[in-house]
Amino acid sequence: MFTSHLECPKCSASYDSEQPHQLCVCGSPLLVRYDLERVGARMRKEQVACRSPDLWRYRELLPVIDDRNIVTMGEGMTPLLKLERLGRQLGMTQLYLKDEGVIPTGSFKARGATVGVSRAKELGVKTLAMPTNGNAGGAWALYCAKAGIRAHIVMPKDAPVIPRSECAIAGVSLSLVNGLISDAGTIVAQAVREYQWYDASTLKEPYRIEGKKTMGLELAEQFGWELPDVILYPTGGGVGLIGIYKALTELKQIGWVQGELPRLVAVQASGCAPIVRAWEAQARESEFWENARTCAFGITVPKAIGDFLVLDAVYATQGCAVAVDDDDTLAAEARLASVEGAFVCPEGAACMAAIEKLLAQGWLNPDERVVLLNTGCGIKYPETVRCDPPVLEPGDRLLA
């Protein structure tokens, strides 16, 4: 299609996109570059508007060459909901939820999986391996099953348990590790070297981010190609935030959006906030976070390989990074459900807690157009909800 090459955002080295590549020789992730002039000349907004409601509607800005390699389960075009009641409670006039729970596998990881697996298939990959905090593993397991690619998934034993079922029923190889995602990553790196498997770790292949960036494309389209003022994103590996920034930059280059980009906010948990610490020091990279721990397990990433890209995007958009306490996250989860009916994952709830914090600090203006990105459905996290209903016998009476 319109892919021109792979490019290193650190040392600017260029790579042939028709060959499988992992990291740059300098150690940085690689990014896919497109011939945006040709894309701009060919792609029409009115055309896109009538395509099927999934992320493949942005075909020209995606890296798969042959349609027959696309491994899709109808993922994307997730709801953008205005939170009227919660907005009123907070005095906000334009509060929005982008709900990534409404997607195959119940999390935004399906976006990375559909594009990453499709491209892996196209490049002839037979076996891949990846570390995961749960949801990416579940998604890649199922998409790999559909593609006929063998997958080896390694996740922390404390990760939420439902993604284990996704891996098991997909029939892939799953291992737990008595440690964090960083430990899982070390095990995968060793296996990749030993067996020459394709390394599907976060940002170690350049295509997952192309799937994630479609969240940015959709937000632009759903807002009628006008951009919101602020996007809050729960940040572990940060691929979604980097992807959204990449998407909006590409849209600007093809002339589909104008003006300032939204301020991007990296939301982390107080128990694992390396990006926040780096941002506070105005550093370009983060330091490994010791003893990482949070109920928002998906963002328990002590040191992200793409940390500098996350920080670049935050700095470039006059965004910020903010850490929230688990108690506030769980309270926000309950409030979103009881006021707006949205049962979100703890990572999404962390963004709601961050909104309240940033409002109180005056960093957010209550009349700004603010998007809370919820990365997954709450039904994958039943353990975050206390529930102790009474048990009746047949014929018992219900109390009013």
Next chain:
Amino acid sequence: MFTSHLECPKCSASYDSEQPHQLCVCGSPLLVRYDLERVGARMRKEQVACRSPDLWRYRELLPVIDDRNIVTMGEGMTPLLKLERLGRQLGMTQLYLKDEGVIPTGSFKARGATVGVSRAKELGVKTLAMPTNGNAGGAWALYCAKAGIRAHIVMPKDAPVIPRSECAIAGVSLSLVNGLISDAGTIVAQAVREYQWYDASTLKEPYRIEGKKTMGLELAEQFGWELPDVILYPTGGGVGLIGIYKALTELKQIGWVQGELPRLVAVQASGCAPIVRAWEAQARESEFWENARTCAFGITVPKAIGDFLVLDAVYATQGCAVAVDDDDTLAAEARLASVEGAFVCPEGAACMAAIEKLLAQGWLNPDERVVLLNTGCGIKYPETVRCDPPVLEPGDRLLA
């Protein structure tokens, strides 16, 4: 909008749709009737094609009068996926999955909830109650929370546990019962009489089915307004099947589809198959099924109030009713995931098992256009998957 009245399909009595009604005086459910001539004159396929990808795109065929009463979370326009690999394994050329797991709350019950709750809100309902096998309770709890309606939910204690979390986090009143949905129904009926609550039990209010019918509208649109040959539907209360039949009949009346309706197949479990038994006897109604039990808990309905409507739809379309064993259902669930990457609920998997049975019997022709309706996501049923992964220590090696 275009609602004309409520009508009893049994005794033809007519009711004012501007008043809240439950059952007909004769005991039958009521159906919503529209002024289809006016709908046909006003609604355009090209218009619908450009509306937002949720079930409210069929606004003219839905019963809510004032848009401000719509309680929506972006539900509908779920993926219709061609199952190429599984089709090839079975020698089928046109096997499709309609995946209702990709919807808020992870099950098709969100359709009934969005329309039912919106209309309850419009009619001024303050408190409602309902028995449920789980997913409807979870969905109505969350939609009621958003609408500001108090809800009392009663479900069997053996129902899947995740919907309990949905009820709890929504902040509604949840009770379990040491029995089946029929026992929950008796408790709700008693409370409704005692406290004058709105009864949101299956088909005891006429609007839930209007939400469910949108599955039929979407299938017609997704097939380019040509109808498939066969639709298989996991049948407990049967509202979806009745709804799909109603939808396709309405589309015929406004001239949007032509020809034979698809043969509708009611799929049940061997451990609870009252509709199948009735169909085998060519009866108009079913008998209460004693000691009902199946892993597909959502279809554990010993006697459905709308059984005669389900049977009518099956007879009218030259469909059939078929029961499958739990072992076959669980095997089909694993096969759908490992071959197509689709982690479906056991109820959806039962339809896959039924397809294999009907193919073997020659009832299905391998070249027919066959739709398997999966009513919810598998991630709500982690207990149906065996998973016992090895636990590694940091630094351990992965085996190839």
